[in-house]
Amino acid sequence: MTALGSTFARRWRPLFTNRPFMVLWSARTLSWFGNAMAPMALGFAVLDAIGGVASLSAVIVARSVPNLLLVLFGGALADRSIRRRVMMWSAFVSAVSQFVCAWVFLSGHATLPLLLALSVVNGSSAALAGPASDALLRLVVPDQQLRDAGAFARFGMDMALLTGTGIGGVLIATFGPATTLMIDAGTFLFAGIMYACLPEPPTTTDSSSGMWRSLREGLTHVLASRWIAGCVLVTWVYMSCFACGIQVLALIVADDTFGRAGLGLANAFQIAGSITGIMVFTLMKDRVRLSTAVAAMGCSLAAPLGVLAFGAANQPPTAGLLMPMSMAMLVAGVIGQVAASVQSVTLQRKVPSDRIGRVGSYSALASLGGIAAGEILAAPLAAGLGVAGGLALLAGLAIAVSVAVALLPSVRIIDSAAD
Structure with missing residues (x-):
């Protein structure tokens, strides 16, 4: 130590x-x-x-x-x-x-x-x-x-x-x-x-120049740099899936399985993982590529969503989910923090200083909008597919979008420039 x-x-x-x-x-x-x-x-x-x-x-x-x-x-x-x-x-x-x-x-x-x-x-x-x-x-x-x-x-x-x-x-x-x-x-x-x-x-x-022109210039820069647009999309999907699955649907699963106190414990593991992720990111220097970070971000969230889906799909509900859920939240916290840190540092390094505020605001909008979208979609998603089906769909969506963005040529170019 x-x-x-x-x-x-x-x-x-x-x-x-x-x-x-x-x-x-x-x-x-x-x-x-x-x-x-x-x-x-x-x-x-x-x-x-x-x-x-x-x-x-x-x-x-x-x-x-x-x-x-x-x-x-x-x-x-x-x-x-x-x-x-x-x-x-x-x-x-x-x-x-x-x-x-x-x-x-x-x-x-x-x-x-x-x-x-x-x-x-x-x-x-x-x-x-x-x-x-x-x-x-x-x-x-x-x-x-x-x-x-x-x-x-x-x-x-x-x-x-x-x-x-x-x-x-x-x-x-x-x-x-x-x-x-x-x-x-x-x-x-x-x-x-x-x-x-x-x-x-x-x-x-x-x-x-006018405020609207400044906003258009920021949007143009985001859309022209496809790796930035991809990172913004991953952020939106990640926060939507997190809000819908972890913040809303998890409450329903918790009442039938490991209880409300258990969900609080699992959330504490996620916070501990997030803090640990900062330490890991500091020690790893520049060894994590942007494509790896983007892909890992969605895949890590799929772990707790998958545990919740498994618990909700079994009738009567599966007992003994607290430990795997806590470990999944811990891993998601570590990997999610490392991935978010890699994206943030890449933006700081690659975006011109006179546009970093506007580009960063689109990432913030994706995060805030994703949370709102996830909270709104939770009820119709559960009603249409059931809690287990909705959680499984969220896990698959998080993986598919993050991997697709990681495979973008513009993201690979950023990786090559970092080598």
Whole structure:
């Protein structure tokens, strides 16, 4: 373990001495920590103050819709503006919206229309910040450190999501959801201050051109580079299958097999696998090709989907699925994280810096849109094919699309250039 720790320290030590990167990493990690606390705190606050599943769902949708609709504009804005300012003002807007949200709950003035408006503001600021955050990484580290910087940034994000969820639960139980939202506002405030301290060279994009022209240029670049379009497609299919199979249909299978606590344990294995995947990616250097990563991404997700399909197909339901499901989720977490990291670093290296925000926004749109599509399709898919049939179809789709994209000539050219 000591040798392994020294290996990571040696790989990441140059990043620790890069002040702009560490400021960016700290601000991003703090923002992700706040994002992890917010949904649970807001959900319990809505249930306490207003009540009803319909109200809770409306508030969640009010944040998700602008996040989905505005992410492309966020990418264009990131390429047209100084990215540090985009991140700074986004964090400040999120801090103000969360502070006002906490205040209306604490003061007893919470109403559904007001909460919907605050959720729209918060979702909009998040949509504008995401692409700028990824694009900013390119400007604060040299090319030879991009790979390790991307891995360390993902490590911070995963640890923030993991600890933020746990600490958020403790804060809600101890101080209540409204006070937790106030603390959450503080995380965004401090993140905004960190972004304000971050130096950044001005963008090279011509900001005099219209926003729609910038969006068209980004789409043209994605479609012209078929390997990028393929990666975007794989991301959409992966997130659709994950949302439909793991987040929705798995709940039905769990109730008939290993139980809800067992599903929670399996999800914990997936998170552990994701964190482990970052370590594996760091140690492997540039040994994983893009085609291998793309193919492995879909195939790894097919493992837990296949276990769930097997459990649902047997009547009475098969017992003893918890261990294979947990191991499948662990493997999916490791391979999925390595594959996503390879794709992310390849985009950072190959896409021009003045277009990285817009190209990254299409990947973000694929991820967000895939989750929404998977959640919407779960019910009709289960009704038409049954739970087992639907899960089997999702597993086959994940494999077929990822392998097909991995075999694209443009992806193989990227592999050849990396050799």
